[in-house]
Amino acid sequence: MIQELVVISGKGGTGKTSVAASFAVLAERPVIADSDVDAADLHLVLAPRTTARHEFRGGHQAVIRQADCVGCGECLAHCRFGAVRMAGEGGEARFFIDLLSCEGCGVCVRRCPASAIDFPERVCGEWMVSETRCGPMVHARLGVAAENSGKLVSIVRREARRIAEEDGHPLVIVDGPPGIGCPVIASVTGASSVLVVTEPTVSGEHDMERVLALARHFAIPAAVCVNKWDINGEMTERIENKARRAGVRVAGRIRYDRAVTLAQMQERAVVETDADAARDIRDIWERLNERRYR
Amino acid sequence: MILGIASGKGGTGKTTVAANLARAYGSPAQLLDCDVEEPNDHLFLRGPVREQEIITIPVPQVDASLCDACGECSRFCQYSAIVSLRTTPIVFPELCHGCGGCALVCPQGAIGETERRIGVVETVESENVTLMQGRLDVGVALAPPLIRAAKARMRRETPAIVDAPPGTSCPVIAALRGTDFVALVTEPTPFGLHDLTLAVDMVRELRIPFGVVVNRVGIGDDRVHGYCAAEKIPVLLEIPDDRRIAEAYSVGSLIVDALPEYRGLFMSLIEKTMKLKCAEIGVSAGGYDENQA
Numbered sequence: 001m002i003q004e005l006v007v008i009s010g011k012g013g014t015g016k017t018s019v020a021a022s023f024a025v026l027a028e029r030p031v032i033a034d035s036d037v038d039a040a041d042l043h044l045v046l047a048p049r050t051t052a053r054h055e056f057r058g059g060h061q062a063v064i065r066q067a068d069c070v071g072c073g074e075c076l077a078h079c080r081f082g083a084v085r086m087a088g089e090g091g092e093a094r095f096f097i098d099l100l101s102c103e104g105c106g107v108c109v110r111r112c113p114a115s116a117i118d119f120p121e122r123v124c125g126e127w128m129v130s131e132t133r134c135g136p137m138v139h140a141r142l143g144v145a146a147e148n149s150g151k152l153v154s155i156v157r158r159e160a161r162r163i164a165e166e167d168g169h170p171l172v173i174v175d176g177p178p179g180i181g182c183p184v185i186a187s188v189t190g191a192s193s194v195l196v197v198t199e200p201t202v203s204g205e206h207d208m209e210r211v212l213a214l215a216r217h218f219a220i221p222a223a224v225c226v227n228k229w230d231i232n233g234e235m236t237e238r239i240e241n242k243a244r245r246a247g248v249r250v251a252g253r254i255r256y257d258r259a260v261t262l263a264q265m266q267e268r269a270v271v272e273t274d275a276d277a278a279r280d281i282r283d284i285w286e287r288l289n290e291r292r293y294r
Numbered sequence: 295m296i297l298g299i300a301s302g303k304g305g306t307g308k309t310t311v312a313a314n315l316a317r318a319y320g321s322p323a324q325l326l327d328c329d330v331e332e333p334n335d336h337l338f339l340r341g342p343v344r345e346q347e348i349i350t351i352p353v354p355q356v357d358a359s360l361c362d363a364c365g366e367c368s369r370f371c372q373y374s375a376i377v378s379l380r381t382t383p384i385v386f387p388e389l390c391h392g393c394g395g396c397a398l399v400c401p402q403g404a405i406g407e408t409e410r411r412i413g414v415v416e417t418v419e420s421e422n423v424t425l426m427q428g429r430l431d432v433g434v435a436l437a438p439p440l441i442r443a444a445k446a447r448m449r450r451e452t453p454a455i456v457d458a459p460p461g462t463s464c465p466v467i468a469a470l471r472g473t474d475f476v477a478l479v480t481e482p483t484p485f486g487l488h489d490l491t492l493a494v495d496m497v498r499e500l501r502i503p504f505g506v507v508v509n510r511v512g513i514g515d516d517r518v519h520g521y522c523a524a525e526k527i528p529v530l531l532e533i534p535d536d537r538r539i540a541e542a543y544s545v546g547s548l549i550v551d552a553l554p555e556y557r558g559l560f561m562s563l564i565e566k567t568m569k570l571k572c573a574e575i576g577v578s579a580g581g582y583d584e585n586q587a
Contacts (some may be wrong), residue, residue: 080394145496201546202334202337231537261483265484
């Protein structure tokens with residue numbers, strides 16, 4: 001069965017992408033997926049050559065045809081997302097839909113007595129299938145200020161799994177988004193396991209606890225690693241103890257190493273350099289695999 | 295003045311900037327923690343929780359005795375949150391956006407609404423700062439309604455800082471709507487630069503004046519500075535890469551308390567944003583009223 005490992009963090013900027021890129025290099029014939037669709041960075045390291053692009057249609061958007069609008073304000077009265085703007089007053093009032101606030105529910109379209117509101121499909125971004133030096137990669141770009149990142153994440157993961165199944169890849173590595181909301185839920189549901197990359201700070205600790213609660217909520221086995229652990233050794237132990245008490249495996253520690261940023265600037269994965277941190281990441285990878293194939 | 299703090303990339307220092315800035319005001323200031331998935335400002339601005347309010351969204355409740363299984367609700371719903379297969383519909387509250395459309399279209403009047411809890415908004419008093427933070431319940435997908443609820447508690451007469459979540463999608467938009475000026479926090483690395491360009495596209499789309507804060511200056515290269523110069527984006531503040539800052543952060547200390555020599559830096563950010571905002575008045579952000587948060 002195909003394994004799917006999702007790298008998440010709760011807190012942003014803890015090193016998910018650096019870890020995921022290194023795993024992509026270390027893994028045998030993986031498929032790689034970047035599900036941080038609003039701020040994808042993995043392509044900056046893996047330099048994908050895109051072989052196919054697809055539009056992402058994420059629902060609909062309401063558009064008022066001004067020529068047919070009678071200015072009654074029904075749309076404004078019934079929109080629960082504050083997406084209808086009014087210009088002018090009384091009989092002169094005109095109404096507009098603010099596309100950035102419109103959630104595409106269709107209530108205004110239905111309420112409009114003049115049938116003056118169109119409801120076209122909305123292109124919210126694109127997703128790509130690419131080749132990298134580590135294997136095939138599926139990634140995406142959500143449109144600026146667009147909706148529906150969860151749906152786009154689901155597409156990215158589905159395509160990555162499809163490629164893995166068709167071409168016999170044993171593993172999908174997913175570089176996940178920060179947080180615990182919609183795109184994270186879409187990234188982890190049904191995955192084989194998650195690795196939480198955190199940092200030894202009060203924020204790292206707090207956010208790890210919430211993201212582990214999320215993994216528990218969806219019954220996904222989790223492991224934790226602490227990046228830049230030597231910024232605060234005491235906090236690292238506290239975090240590791242909390243993880244163990246929550247029944248979560250501690251997969252290892254990555255030291256603070258300026259060579260990690262240097263690798264990023266050279267568009268290389270950390271394990272493609274001779275950085276000290278590369279050894280730490282290799283150890284974590286081996287520890288994760290002991291468990292997976294046992 | 296409402297100042298938004300945002301970034302495309304996570305972990306660039308939004309919380310550091312927002313919390314230190316709020317404290318640096320000295321006089322009463324509000325801080326809205328709109329990173330409701332992972333609110334962190336309370337770890338730095340500690341104090342008693344004065345108030346906790348449960349936030350809900352309306353979700354459909356079907357009265358099976360009135361339903362004739364016509365399926366109109368199911369056809370109308372854009373989110374597949376109410377599904378009827380020639381049966382009384384099944385509701386999936388976790389997919390529901392709370393638009394009220396299903397109740398609207400039900401010919402039998404069989405759909406009412408019930409409240410579903412999505413999280414809480416807490417008010418914390420920490421010296422000069424009133425911190426209002428949204429905290430999304432674990433397992434809930436929809437952050438924007440909670441962000442709007444937190445922002446609804448903002449008082450217009452007191453300066454406010456809005457700490458936005460990372461990224462560029464709907465929760466960020468919900469947080470930044472109605473702010474007067476946005477500071478985009480980044481770091482001088484390829485990831486930082488790439489995600490900054492996405493965040494710049496976003497605030498331009500929102501038509502809010504903005505500038506950039508570069509954090510950890512010294513860890514990478516000068517591509518972020520080059521980009522800002524080329525795009526004529528003001529660099530509001532540079533925070534050096536200082537291990538002491540990272541150590542203070544790790545234990546939940548504010549920089550302005552632990553390393554007073556940096557206090558002037560944050561004061562200067564307040565002054566610069568005020569000046570830039572004044573210079574912008576009448577030229578940008580037109581067309582949007584301010585009650586739309």
